[in-house]
Amino acid sequence: MGRRQVTAGKLLARAEANGYKRGEHKEKDETRDSRKHVEKTKKDQEAALHRYILWNLGEMRRDYIQRGLPPPDKATARERCLGEGVDAPDLATVKDFLRFYVATSKGKIVKRPTADSVSTFAEWFFAASTRVTGTPTDADERSEVYNWVRKTLTAEGLVVYKTEAQLHRPGFDPPF
DSSP states (O other): OOOOOOOOOHHHHHHHHHOOOTTTHHHTSSSTTTTSHHHHHHHHHHHHHHHHHHHHHHHHHHHHHHOOOOOOOHHHHHHHHHTTTTOOHHHHHHHHHHHHHHHHHOOOSSSOOOHHHHHHHHHHHHHHHHHOOOOOOOOOHHHHHHHHIIIIIITTTTTHHHHHHHHTTTTOOOOO
């Protein structure tokens, strides 16, 4: 039994009956990225940047103290690692930072964070870093990081898959 062919007139009538008006949102739709980062997402991104600043600040303070200099403050660390035009961190730096994030996090279901939550944190970090520095992150490097989280960090036992975490949730009765 084949599908009935719908005419252009019937489709247009159905769309109009559902409130569609051709071109009604043209000006609004021509604007790029007008709502790219909603406020909740910006807060999450800022939290990722804050942790990145603290991570850098710890190392900067050790370095300054070893050289006999007064330790820097958060504003100095932020400007050095997230100032306008600062290069995106290299792959090894991002991975080391994410290991720090994992080591300072705890999961909501089990003690370790999930691969999904760490990847989401990495997305916030990449987007926020690009937003504040104006320096884009490389798509291949981002992809490498997400794969590394799912493969390497789970193999090392530092993160778990969501389904594995759910199996350990109190009161969860798996369907198998």
